[in-house]
Structure formats: structure tokens, C-alpha cells
Amino acid sequence: MSKKIVIANWKMHLNASQASLLLHRLQERIRIHREVEVVIAPSMLVLQPLSVQIDRRKFRLAAQNAYHQDKGAFTGEVSFTMLQDLAHYVIIGHSERRIYFNENLDIVSKKVSACVRNGITPILCVGETKQERKLGEAKRVIHDQIYTALSGLTTSEVSNMIIAYEPVWAISTFGGEVATPAQVGRVLEFIRMQVEELYGKQAAKKIRIIYGGSVDDKTVGGFLQIEQCDGVLVGNASLNYIKFAGIVDEAYRQSLV
Ligand code: PGA
Secondary structure (H helix, E strand, O other), X not given: OOOEEEEEEOOOOOOHHHHHHHHHHHHHHOOOOOOEEEEEEOOHHXXXXXXXXXXXXXXXXXXXXXXXXXXXXXXXOOEHHHHOOOOOEEEEOOHHHHHHOOXXXXXXXXXXXXXXXXXXXXXXXXXXXXXXXXXOOHHHHHHHHHHHHHOOOOHHHHHHOEEEEOOHHHOHHHOOOOOOHHHHHHHHHHHHHHHHHHHOXXXXXXXXXXXXXXXXXXXXXXXXXXXXXXXXXXXXXXXXXXXXXXXXXXXXXXXXX
């Protein structure tokens, strides 16, 4: 069984002292697990102070976004180059960025390229809206998101990355309908098939494919049991240290079976 990954997406929550306190509580609760990788994606503002505070035996850091140019006159932006020493991963193409900040397939693809060019591992988010699902377009949408985002990458770059399936309708901020493990399992399998078609068996085997959408300490077990599921991306529940530590504990328990 592959090592599971559990990622906390703190979104635009927590100022510097609140973020530091939450990390402190998580460090108290979460033990060093060799079988589970735990990643924290705080706001850009606190990546630097948390990088000093963080216990690297327990956690890795991720950024929630970055700009695809390495440097220049782009007021307000932070580049992947600037994140090189700070973040192990960057979340790219989250549905909130696609919807609220008009990030289209082209922008997401440029960000994935910039990410790997700078030696950072992308966590690419894909997923259909409720409307697209109703119209029977989910597979086409996910195919297009993967196909465009991965174009131009080498097989080894693809093998190392993470794809997070996050159906927009299941994300807590967009309605948070509960997806069943069976529904999720079918899509994760479809995603792995897409990777196999584009980059071959080895890449499809190695790439990590995870699930996100209203995951909490109660529901995580069902998702982690899906054969194709290498981990979870957690939003809302990651802001609660008891719930998030519970999610990590469950991933650890499952690694023992
Ligand atoms: P949620 O968010 O767990 O609050 O649904 C997941 C995400 O948006 O990554």
C-alpha cells in the first residue's frame, strides 16, 4: 500500500498569530508518522514564519497559489521562484481560483509548468461543477483539465505530481453535497486511466491521486479505503485541530492494515 498524504488547505483564514497557534496545536497532537505525509497549505502571508516554526519531521508546507512568471513587474503577485525554499508543493487550479479568479485551462497549464520548472511539486485540482455533472459532461471536463495541465511535462514530472479530484459540488463552500466513496472511486480510476493513456503505465502507477470535498474525521475513512485513493485534501475541517488530527490518525490506522 502506498504512503497516504493528508493536506490541509487553510484557504484565506487565520492571521499570523492564529496560524502559529493552530500549527502549535497540531504539532502537539500529531505524532511523527512514517506512513503518512502531512502537508499544511497556509496563506502566503504566513508561509515564512511557519517555515521557521514547523517540525519538519511531521509536516511539509504548500502554497495555495503562485504566479507563472518567475519575476517582473506583476504587482501583488508571488512567483514559484520565490517559493522555492519555502514550499514543497503548490496547489494549482483549485476551483475557487478557477471560478473567482477566472483561471482558465491555459493559465493553469502555465502555472503547472512554472511550478515544475522551479523544482516544486504541483498539486493539480480538477473537478466538475454540479451543472456539468447533470449534463453528463464530468468526464470530458476532467479530461480537458488534465490534458491541458499536463501538456509539455515529462513522464518523470508527471509521475511525481499530485492530482486532487475535487468535484465543485462537494466542496463545503460551494454547497458541500456529500460524494460517496463509490462515486469518487470511479472518477479516481478514470483519472489514472487518463494519465496512463498520456504518459504510460509507470507514470499512472506512481502519480498520487487524492480526493477533496467536505472531508472530515468522520468521512475520511471511507475515502481512504478506495483502492485508487492516495490521500485527501481537506478545507474546512483542517481549521479544527481536533478534526484534522483525527483525519491524520485515521490515515495512520489504515496504513497499519
Ligand atoms: P472543504 O474544501 O473540505 O471545505 O470542502 C476542500 C477544498 O476546497 O480543498
